Amino acid sequence: MKWSPSGNELLVSLLDQSRVVGFEPEAVSDELETLHQIDETDNNGLLIDWIGIGDLLLVSQTLPMSDEVVYSLGYIRSNEVETREAFRISVPISSPQIGIGIGNWILTADEQERGALSCLFDETLPARLEVGARARVTFTDGTPSRLRAEPGLDGAEIAQMAEGTEFSVIGGPWCADNYRWWQLELDDGAIGWSAEGDAEDYFLEPVE
16 A cells, blocks of 8 residues: 555555545545545556656556557546556566566656656646746736745745746746646745646746
8 A cells, every 4th residue: 555645545456456545635534434436547457556756656557459558647636547658568468477566667757857747637727937937926816926845735835926026937847736836036046836827827927
């Protein structure tokens, strides 16, 4: 058994079967009703392990009437696992035990590649920022944009940025909690992460 990086899901592996059990953080109690089983992938997909980037999973699937095993990256959304194929390998029918398991998975992606993988299932508005650009806070709805120590709503708050605050984009993107995050450096030297936007609004915009 292994918890997801966010701590919201538990991957349970027994022999040749895997299941993900999730719970709502604000509803955690001793009551069993707080737990719910998340559907596994279609066509007998096997959830192998968290890959170490956000809450992405490695998922394997043996194709019917074929010696090919498809390995995909998976993401849990609305209690279902969405997948994007990563690679395939051929496994001789006479040697079904050959394959990639938990002990074979080694993450070698650099920071930029990890960021790209974290945004694989991104559903926010198209990115308008890029590393090296100047940008500013464009929409706050009365609430300042927050600069955080890490990308994600759990990141410690470093500063609050009023509408119009300008900064340099020095890293990212990274996708978490339904936002796309960029690493920023404010003119006073403060460095942290802030959300560019969600599926409906932009909070940051490039300076023309």
